[in-house]
Amino acid sequence: MDFGAAADRRPGQDRGWAMEYRRTTVRDMRRSNRSVILTGIYRDGPLSRQELSVRTSLSAASVSNLVTELIAEGVVEEAGSVESEGGRPRVLLRVAREFRYVVGAEVGETRVRVELFDLAMNVLATVDHPIETPEPEVVVKHVLEGLASVLGSSGVQASTVLGVGVAVFGIVDAEAVVHAQTLGWDAVPFGQMLAEGTDIPILVDNGANTLGQAEMWFGAGRGATDAVVALVGSGVGAALVTGGSSYRGTRSSAGEWGHTTIMYGGRGCRCGAQGCLEAYVGAEDVLDRYHQAGGELSTSDEEAAFAELLAAAETSEVAATIVADTIGYLSAGFANLVNLVNPERIVLGGWAGLLLGERYLPRLRAEVGRHALRQPYSQVSIVLCELGRDAVALGAATLPILRLLQDGGVLPPSKVPAG
Amino acid sequence: MDFGAAADRRPGQDRGWAMEYRRTTVRDMRRSNRSVILTGIYRDGPLSRQELSVRTSLSAASVSNLVTELIAEGVVEEAGSVESEGGRPRVLLRVAREFRYVVGAEVGETRVRVELFDLAMNVLATVDHPIETPEPEVVVKHVLEGLASVLGSSGVQASTVLGVGVAVFGIVDAEAVVHAQTLGWDAVPFGQMLAEGTDIPILVDNGANTLGQAEMWFGAGRGATDAVVALVGSGVGAALVTGGSSYRGTRSSAGEWGHTTIMYGGRGCRCGAQGCLEAYVGAEDVLDRYHQAGGELSTSDEEAAFAELLAAAETSEVAATIVADTIGYLSAGFANLVNLVNPERIVLGGWAGLLLGERYLPRLRAEVGRHALRQPYSQVSIVLCELGRDAVALGAATLPILRLLQDGGVLPPSKVPAG
DNA sequence: CAGCTTTCTCCAAGTCGTGAATTAAGTGGC
DNA sequence: GCCACTTAATTCACGACTTGGAGAAAGCTG
Numbered sequence: 001m002d003f004g005a006a007a008d009r010r011p012g013q014d015r016g017w018a019m020e021y022r023r024t025t026v027r028d029m030r031r032s033n034r035s036v037i038l039t040g041i042y043r044d045g046p047l048s049r050q051e052l053s054v055r056t057s058l059s060a061a062s063v064s065n066l067v068t069e070l071i072a073e074g075v076v077e078e079a080g081s082v083e084s085e086g087g088r089p090r091v092l093l094r095v096a097r098e099f100r101y102v103v104g105a106e107v108g109e110t111r112v113r114v115e116l117f118d119l120a121m122n123v124l125a126t127v128d129h130p131i132e133t134p135e136p137e138v139v140v141k142h143v144l145e146g147l148a149s150v151l152g153s154s155g156v157q158a159s160t161v162l163g164v165g166v167a168v169f170g171i172v173d174a175e176a177v178v179h180a181q182t183l184g185w186d187a188v189p190f191g192q193m194l195a196e197g198t199d200i201p202i203l204v205d206n207g208a209n210t211l212g213q214a215e216m217w218f219g220a221g222r223g224a225t226d227a228v229v230a231l232v233g234s235g236v237g238a239a240l241v242t243g244g245s246s247y248r249g250t251r252s253s254a255g256e257w258g259h260t261t262i263m264y265g266g267r268g269c270r271c272g273a274q275g276c277l278e279a280y281v282g283a284e285d286v287l288d289r290y291h292q293a294g295g296e297l298s299t300s301d302e303e304a305a306f307a308e309l310l311a312a313a314e315t316s317e318v319a320a321t322i323v324a325d326t327i328g329y330l331s332a333g334f335a336n337l338v339n340l341v342n343p344e345r346i347v348l349g350g351w352a353g354l355l356l357g358e359r360y361l362p363r364l365r366a367e368v369g370r371h372a373l374r375q376p377y378s379q380v381s382i383v384l385c386e387l388g389r390d391a392v393a394l395g396a397a398t399l400p401i402l403r404l405l406q407d408g409g410v411l412p413p414s415k416v417p418a419g
Numbered sequence: 420m421d422f423g424a425a426a427d428r429r430p431g432q433d434r435g436w437a438m439e440y441r442r443t444t445v446r447d448m449r450r451s452n453r454s455v456i457l458t459g460i461y462r463d464g465p466l467s468r469q470e471l472s473v474r475t476s477l478s479a480a481s482v483s484n485l486v487t488e489l490i491a492e493g494v495v496e497e498a499g500s501v502e503s504e505g506g507r508p509r510v511l512l513r514v515a516r517e518f519r520y521v522v523g524a525e526v527g528e529t530r531v532r533v534e535l536f537d538l539a540m541n542v543l544a545t546v547d548h549p550i551e552t553p554e555p556e557v558v559v560k561h562v563l564e565g566l567a568s569v570l571g572s573s574g575v576q577a578s579t580v581l582g583v584g585v586a587v588f589g590i591v592d593a594e595a596v597v598h599a600q601t602l603g604w605d606a607v608p609f610g611q612m613l614a615e616g617t618d619i620p621i622l623v624d625n626g627a628n629t630l631g632q633a634e635m636w637f638g639a640g641r642g643a644t645d646a647v648v649a650l651v652g653s654g655v656g657a658a659l660v661t662g663g664s665s666y667r668g669t670r671s672s673a674g675e676w677g678h679t680t681i682m683y684g685g686r687g688c689r690c691g692a693q694g695c696l697e698a699y700v701g702a703e704d705v706l707d708r709y710h711q712a713g714g715e716l717s718t719s720d721e722e723a724a725f726a727e728l729l730a731a732a733e734t735s736e737v738a739a740t741i742v743a744d745t746i747g748y749l750s751a752g753f754a755n756l757v758n759l760v761n762p763e764r765i766v767l768g769g770w771a772g773l774l775l776g777e778r779y780l781p782r783l784r785a786e787v788g789r790h791a792l793r794q795p796y797s798q799v800s801i802v803l804c805e806l807g808r809d810a811v812a813l814g815a816a817t818l819p820i821l822r823l824l825q826d827g828g829v830l831p832p833s834k835v836p837a838g
Numbered sequence: 839c840a841g842c843t844t845t846c847t848c849c850a851a852g853t854c855g856t857g858a859a860t861t862a863a864g865t866g867g868c
Numbered sequence: 869g870c871c872a873c874t875t876a877a878t879t880c881a882c883g884a885c886t887t888g889g890a891g892a893a894a895g896c897t898g
Contacts, residue, residue: 023477024451025855026884032443050845058442059887064847087844088894171794179794240759242661256758259792261751264682264699273754273790280683332680335692339675340659340759371692373678375590375598445853445886469876478856483877506875507863
């Protein structure tokens with residue numbers, strides 16, 4: 001079986017005291033250099049061998065050597081040429097879009113979405129399936145059906161799919177076991193369940209992390225190496241990114257920012273504790289606070305209601321207070337992140353986060369400054385997400401791609417007969 | 420000038436998306452393997468070549484090759500032999516204690532301490548110097564004088580000192596510039612100031628981090644790869660460790676855990692914000708809360724007063740309430756760390772932390788469980804520091820050693836004429 | 839078409855880890 | 869006292885790798 005969380009440590013990453021003792025061989029060197037070149041080509045678009053040589057500080061000879069190999073394997077292809085001041089034109093290189101495909105799946109509380117992408121992240125097929133309650137077996141069934149469906153409708157062979165990235169709620173440990181306390185998923189071996197239904201490699205991660213990954217690659221996080229992608233919707237979560245790759249703790253369940261206490265002994269949270277950030281800035285709780293303060297709204301749809309509250313803040317004093325408080329709580333939550341992990345960028349997203357941010361971003365920034373220490377605050381920029389909610393599946397689909405890039409384009413031994 | 424914070428990223432550490440493009444050469448391979456072997460020998464005591472071969476998965480031939488080199492350079496030495504069931508005895512290897520020396524300096528608010536160690540961390544000389552207020556120039560002067568003093572009294576040549584690790588308060592950025600908002604150090608180029616007074620490499624880090632490092636290497640953190648060392652004294656701080664080496668953010672100022680909001684709009688903190696953890700569990704603030712609640716203490720010495728308060732909790736209801744609240748706040752702070760970074764171990768230290776922990780550790784553990792999510796809580800163990808306060812300088816002295824180990828025993832080009 | 843510039847590739851080192859063979863250094867049996 | 873026997877460490881030929889430099893390729897200019 002091939003399945004796992006996206007967090008498996010790869011050898012040679014850690015160089016600290018408690019590092020796993022791992023030798024380096026001449027083969028690791030080559031894989032590492034292939035990875036550097038392939039990542040460069042993937043990330044910074046068509047690039048010539050010459051530019052690659054400069055950027056990677058590899059010799060021109062080695063670049064040529066490695067690129068020849070990558071082209072022979074089909075991962076990379078030439079993409080026209082561009083004039084070079086006077087001399088022989090540079091040949092541009094890019095990752096072959098159709099070398100392999102990737103699938104991203106988003107498991108939400110009300111639907112399962114499965115999308116098929118080529119390596120350039122063009123969407124080739126999408127399938128949505130509404131669900132009533134996220135029962136593990138049902139979800140697994142819909143993900144697998146969705147997988148078959150997008151493959152069928154696009155004509156893509158299973159053997160050419162690099163992997164399926166699956167975004168779920170809750171905590172995902174290194175063995176792709178999912179824990180979602182609030183939804184009753186208690187140690188569900190989700191990765192294994194999926195892997196039993198397909199030979200394609202399965203990678204599972206938390207939805208906040210995959211959305212964060214999408215923002216880091218294609219959205220507001222581009223260029224940052226240490227960032228936090230904060231998601232505020234009904235619930236509250238965050239993806240912590242350090243050194244350019246999503247950070248996770250021992251068992252890869254880091255980032256439960258929403259269940260961080262900011263008001264000791266305060267409002268009860270659905271996690272069972274009191275005073276969690278989520279209990280103050282989660283959309284549901286914001287609306288609840290508004291009702292308790294005597295506010296009235298015309299709709300019961302959460303998103304519409306939240307928008308109505310924001311609009312009401314212009315005129316109603318009660319609404320304005322609630323909104324101001326929400327900004328305060330949220331900024332305290334941000335300040336905690338700023339002080340604790342000192343990111344260079346905070347990306348605010350989630351539907352409620354975006355609604356808030358669109359109107360109150362400057363105020364939010366100022367409030368964070370009041371709560372955070374000067375030095376780390378001076379180095380953080382707070383911006384809004386650039387990608388929509390659909391990016392959850394997109395981010396999930398980047399998981400197999402990240403693995404491909406890190407492996408230098410070396411494919412894992414496949415159990416699917418090669419096509 | 421050779422100075423820097425301890426946080427400089429070394430090439431090849433990051434393998435994520437935003438990694439710095441860095442080639443790997445055959446030379447990196449060798450350095451990496453030397454590092455693996457040297458670290459193994461240093462960390463796990465006398466080890467034979469054979470054991471090294473097994474642990475590093477390097478071939479016996481390579482181990483032999485590398486060890487021969489390390490011995491020739493003087494970093495490693497043979498240390499007797501041990502019988503091997505029946506055959507040729509294994510020759511044990513250890514790091515040569517007197518190959519080089521390291522200095523650790525602790526800059527506190529009331530004193531400067533400088534200590535000289537050999538590579539086995541035996542103390543060869545210590546100098547203390549009381550100071551009234553930590554003026555940058557004065558502190559620099561005392562560190563440099565202390566350095567000269569420990570060298571003089573021990574007869575160690577400056578050229579054999581690997582480096583000076585300096586532990587300071589406040590935030591230390593990657594250029595060894597110190598920011599200590601509460602003490603008026605605003606962007607003090609501390610590393611540079613020190614480097615101007617000596618040719619020995621200077622490494623600067625926050626005291627909480629160095630103490631954390633000491634606990635990770637020689638204390639309660641041994642064996643853990645993802646841990647938090649929390650220090651509760653007059654102030655409150657934490658060292659975050661991931662992957663075995665102290666984590667720092669973009670500008671290496673992570674870990675200001677004490678200035679994390681746990682009570683929105685609560686007590687004012689000396690950092691200027693409100694409701695910081697430090698404003699509730701910092702010793703000064705705990706005593707203040709006790710006084711405000713009508714409690715009386717017989718001494719004005721902070722540590723004695725704190726101990727008295729804890730003793731009074733046995734009989735006085737007011738004291739008991741204050742202590743119970745303190746445990747509650749502290750456990751919320753721990754739970755935040757558990758949820759956010761998901762460490763496998765939390766090490767509690769600092770004089771107030773130890774006093775509290777000695778009496779109330781089980782209660783603290785239970786309270787953390789009430790605030791944290793089940794899954795990450797089930798994977799964390801909460802223990803007490805094993806090393807005393809003196810370990811700050813010890814931890815600082817490990818900084819040059821860490822660098823030596825990571826460099827595989829290759830010495831940096833020295834400006835001091837070789838001795 | 840010659841001359842020039844720049845890009846890319848090929849080739850002869852030089853470095854490194856590895857497996858197999860070899861040497862070193864003990865123990866135990868007779 | 870000598871000869872297996874066992875295990876540890878070293879030596880050596882080999883293959884994999886990067887690299888600098890030489891040379892080929894591919895365009896432009898006059």
